[in-house]
Amino acid sequence: MKYIGVDVGGTSVKAGVVDEAGHILVKGSTPTLAKRSYEWVIQDIADLCLRVARQADVPMEEIESIGVGVPGICDMKTGIIPFCTNLGWHDVPFVSELQKHIDKPVWVENDATVAGYAESIAGVSAGTQSSVFITLGTGVGGGIVINGKPYSGAHGIGSEIGHMILKMDGEPCTCGNYGCFERYASATAIIREARRALKSHPESLITEACGGDPDSINAKIVIDCAKAGDATAMEVFSEYVRALALGIVTLINAIDPEVIVLGGGVSVAGDFLLDAVREAVKPHVFYKGLPYADIRLAKLGADAGIIGAALLGRR
Ligand SMILES: [Zn+2]
The missing domain is CATH 3.30.420.40 (ATPase, nucleotide binding domain)
Structure with a gap:
């Protein structure tokens, strides 16, 4: 069939x-x-x-x-x-x-x-029964699989993990709440924080990489500058990773899946992102010393x- x-x-x-x-x-x-x-x-x-x-x-x-x-x-x-x-x-x-x-x-x-x-x-979490997929794009989306089946909740409104509230009274979100996970873990968050950082650090590589036009900044530019060792870009990137990691820890605490899969535009950063996220998650896991979700990069793409x-x- x-x-x-x-x-x-x-x-x-x-x-x-x-x-x-x-x-x-x-x-x-x-x-x-x-x-x-x-x-x-x-x-x-x-x-x-x-x-x-x-x-x-x-x-x-x-x-x-x-x-x-x-x-x-x-x-x-x-x-x-x-x-x-x-x-x-x-x-x-x-x-x-x-x-x-x-x-x-x-x-x-x-x-x-x-x-x-x-x-x-058919992808990176093939063979597992439970996983949480996180798309890191303009916003943050989620795909939860439990017992090998997609899970969207009792009313079809589950897995909106981008709108878990990470910070009380934090950044305003398009959903009307404040401090949602996607305000800190999306590509949009990287761009916003890079623009803010450039105001006090115009000497950053980001300025040159975006042709002096903050409106041209995208997540890839910032991540590439961080990879090149630019201090401002590295600071933006590590704050981003910290937020992403704390959201992942929350998901691990709530669901305890076998695998967390990172997909979407930001995940193109590859091992540079993956290694940093794995490191940032480790100290916050509740049951120290016990196994917890393996964090991997999506592989099926579009x-x-x-x-x-x-x-x-x-x-
Ligand atoms: Zn929201």
Whole structure:
């Protein structure tokens, strides 16, 4: 049996035909054009599914199900997407709408949750029963896998680990609260802190690396300057790592997973990030001397969304 996995993003929709083992046979994409009404977007998603199946030379009869990852929350009991802020969706009857075009079982899940699920089947946490995937991008997303299954809570609103409150009355968050984990552990946090640091340390390498324009700073510039030994960049980076590590410690205390997986844009920093995070977590683990989650870097990259969504049908 084969599965179709769909990764719905704010600018593009990606879909692929995936086999039992989580390998993508063929993939394709189409622009989301999210400003249109949801019916049109879903019609395009259906067309894309049919197109990739045709390109893979897999007849629709051999497709077991269609799984979809969306940047929002999903209620699988009703097939309705209550909130998907990036797409401006509110109470969209996604499953029934997609089934108007394709008569197959349809699974919908949060995109970070499916990415974590993909890593737990075909990626860096393959073979484990419990893991927490953390996407370090513009925000921070989470994908929790428990007993080998994606876990999004009793009401579909779990695994929003970016909004665990790390600091009471801290930095304001887009969610309306203050001090959320993602205000300190996202790429956005690195950029914000680098801009602040440049005000008192204009001599930093970052100034030259961003062409003197603080608006051009991105996380990679700051991390590259830290790797090069620039003191200001190193300070920003180590504060970032400290915040990320404390969030990870909280997750370990709450869930005690086998593996914590770091993905998303910031994780491209590789071992430089991984080694620093492992070191920073160690002194804060509650039960000293006992084993705890191995921290690893994600390995499926941008394909995780397609693979994890596809394999939702395997559960
Ligand atoms: Zn928040």
